[in-house]
Amino acid sequence: MTESGMSVSSSHRFERCQYKTLASELGEGFVFWRVFSGRGSRYILRMEASDTDHFRSIITTTFPDLATSTFELATAGWDSVAVDVDDRLIFKFPRHAVAEKALLREAQLLAVIRPKISMPVPDLRIEEGPPLFSVHEKLKGVHLITADYERLPEIARQRLGERLGRFYAELHSLDQAEMRAAGAGPVEPWQPVSVIRERALPLLEAGIRQKAAAAIDAFEQLPPDPHGRTYGFFDGHGWNMAFDHENQHLTGMYDFADSGFAPVHQEFIYARFVSPDLTERIIASYETRTGRAIDRQRVDILTAAHRLSELAELADNPEHVRIMIDNVDGWARTVNLQSLR
Secondary structure (H helix, E strand, C coil): CCCCCCCCCCCCEEEEECCHHHHHHHCCCCEEEEEEECCEEEEEEECCHHHHHHHHHHHHHHCHHHCCCCEEECCCCCCEEEEEECCCEEEEEECCHHHHHHHHHHHHHHHHHHHHCCCCCCCCEEECCCCCEEEEECCCCECCCHHHHHHCCHHHHHHHHHHHHHHHHHHHCCCHHHHHHCCCCECCCCCCHHHHHHHCHHHCCHHHHHHHHHHHHHHHCCCCCCCCEEEECCCCCHHHEEEECCCCEEEEECCCCCCEEEEHHHHHCHHHHCCHHHHHHHHHHHHHHHCCCCCHHHHHHHHHHHHHHHHHHCCCCCCCHHHHHHHHHHHHHCCCCHHHC
16 A cells, blocks of 8 residues: 555456557556456556656646656556655546546545544545546655564554554544445455355465464354444555654554445454554553443454455465465464464
8 A cells, every 4th residue: 555545456367458448548558457356357557657757747737836846656556546746745546437436435535534533634635637636745654564663662652552543533433424425335345254264264274274263253153343333444554554764653544445334343453464562552542532442352353354354365366375374374373362262
């Protein structure tokens, strides 16, 4: 994930092709990759250095004051192309009608969220075009990964946990009807348990497989979330954080395209990609602010289900399956599910 607000998604395999419909939307001469995945095939733009001139032309037509600026293509995602201008502005260009609707929805959601929470988030402004695109000031900072977090001193870790706990508490307190009216819907569902058992579990080493199987059994038996469902971020891993490493400070969160409604406990599984220690600090802060008790065992079970769902989805992908297995292994090494044995 990048500060452009785009996800870099895994795929099963790629096929180089020319795709005239998409090329007609962005301009001639673009090369696209046809991506085959568990969600079907899609076409994504393969960006070349020369493509910068195309987007520069679109941007400077609307913003002529940027004519002498520095333009850099950001990492491509499924749905949008992002352009970084002067390390100060991010422009996002949706590739197709579905992505255009998602971008408009994200802008609507952020317009409701921004004035009501303390965490800085992108201020997406839509330019109707054609083509339609968005622009926002870039949040200063870079991703926060495990190795970086482990180097932080205690005071910085605690400050980060408290800030993220407040972020989630504030999001969960937003008016649910207002968020629905702004376009929020259910977050994307995970793979069915039957698919996880069939496709993910056989790929795991015996000891890990036993623990994962116990977690999936427990997941299947979970009662409804005691706190119900809420609007939330549900994507709070370190690749969606803008972190100022020099000052050891979180400067903002981004990529609200996948935010929506889900069980409250699910909010806390994504920080585990950074560290279980960070997850615990976030939960403690959230509990203090909301008065809600968060069941750590439930969070561990949901974390396993999420990791295993991703593994099941990419089980046939030789390029990315090892990463998904490692994610499951990482969960298994840092969790205690003795009560499930």
